Amino acid sequence: MRARPGSRVAAVAHAAPGQPGPPEPPAGDGIVPTLAELIALRGLARARGRVAAGSSGLRAQAPSMLRGRGMEYAESRGYTPGDDARHIDWRLTARSGKPHTKLFQAERERLTLVVADTAPALYFGTRVRFKSVQAARAGAIAAWRAVADGDRVAALRGSGLAPPVPAASGARGALRVLDALVRWYARPPDDDAGLEVALDQAVRLLRPGSRLLLLADPASVEAVPVARWSGLATHHQVVVLLLTDPLEMDPPGALLAFETAPGDRLELDMAAPAQRRRWQETFSGRLSSLTATLEARGVRAVALSCDAPSDAWLDAIGAGRG
Structure with missing residues (x-):
């Protein structure tokens, strides 16, 4: 020891004699x-x-509408049915009069x-x-x-x-x-x-x-x-x-x-x-x-x-x- x-x-x-030695020498x-x-x-x-x-989502090149860990804002595009309402770009929506969704990309x-x-x-x-x-x-x-x-x-x-x-x-x-x-x-x-x-x-x-x-x-x-x-x-x-x-x-x-x-x-x-x-x-x-x-x-x-x-x-x- x-x-x-x-x-x-x-x-x-x-310990009893004859025990196996360590698997890896220091x-x-x-x-x-x-x-x-x-x-x-x-x-x-x-x-x-x-x-x-793909295991962490941190190295993707294309912008994504899903905001994951380590993701930062990339751009916005027009809203389509099924997009997450939490990612609506409210400023652009108000300015354009049409709903837009934020896209994100990896840091x-x-x-x-x-x-x-x-x-x-x-x-x-x-x-x-x-x-x-x-x-x-x-x-x-x-x-x-x-x-x-x-x-x-x-x-x-x-x-x-x-x-x-x-x-x-x-x-x-x-x-x-x-x-x-x-x-x-x-x-x-x-x-x-x-x-x-x-x-x-x-x-x-x-x-x-x-x-x-x-x-x-x-x-x-x-x-x-x-x-x-x-x-x-x-x-x-x-x-x-x-x-x-x-x-x-x-x-x-x-x-x-x-x-x-x-x-x-x-x-x-x-x-x-x-x-x-x-x-x-x-x-x-x-x-x-x-x-x-x-x-x-x-x-x-x-x-x-x-x-x-x-x-x-x-x-x-x-x-x-x-």
Whole structure:
């Protein structure tokens, strides 16, 4: 098991010998993300191919009478039966004396905003890498995908001191985000203010049709009022990556010893049915409930284990290989 010295949670698992090794070796030490490994993920993001234009409606060239996410006004034409009355161009209708309908087209540059949760629970891991490193790698994949899609990319975390990374396009924008992810996930920041503060900042930056990717621990997301997600998903494409660890989802049926503080040790017998049931309710049960809650409000929620390929979440949101 990996655990950062001085972190708030450390654990030792007495697993049975002969367990299979991790499916993917870490590019770095798995404890601290490096800029080199995040830059190297650009090739992996490119291999995924472009997101299909029809899945989001953001790359259509011809004007449409349907106003979707990320759409801006293009022109008006005469009204025909069946057109949406909400899109009537009232000014032109009044001026010409004949009803007209507004047409819309895709915005040229969309914003992809990466929001990083920096709760202490993320700086922990038992397989391949810390959850914090996996968050940084997933955020890097998102930044490189945004560049491939022609988006501007920005990033922020919940802090009253650290300013957001301003939106920029191309490799320059992605590298700014990668540099911030390396700094934020090197160690738990002292000024972490939580996801609610981060989402308050995000709302001020987002425009209708933006893409929002949230990298977070499930407990952090659970603390956000449910009503917030509906509002975000109404105007934006929202994806929440819930970072998990194999120990949380499937603990060994053995004694687990946790160092909760220097000199303080907690032991849990995971072979005991009652203890194992409480553990599963706390982790896997919470994850299932949280995923269902978010999906019901229009948010794509994906669990990403720290031992999974860092780009596995793209398949779950329909952005697989072209």
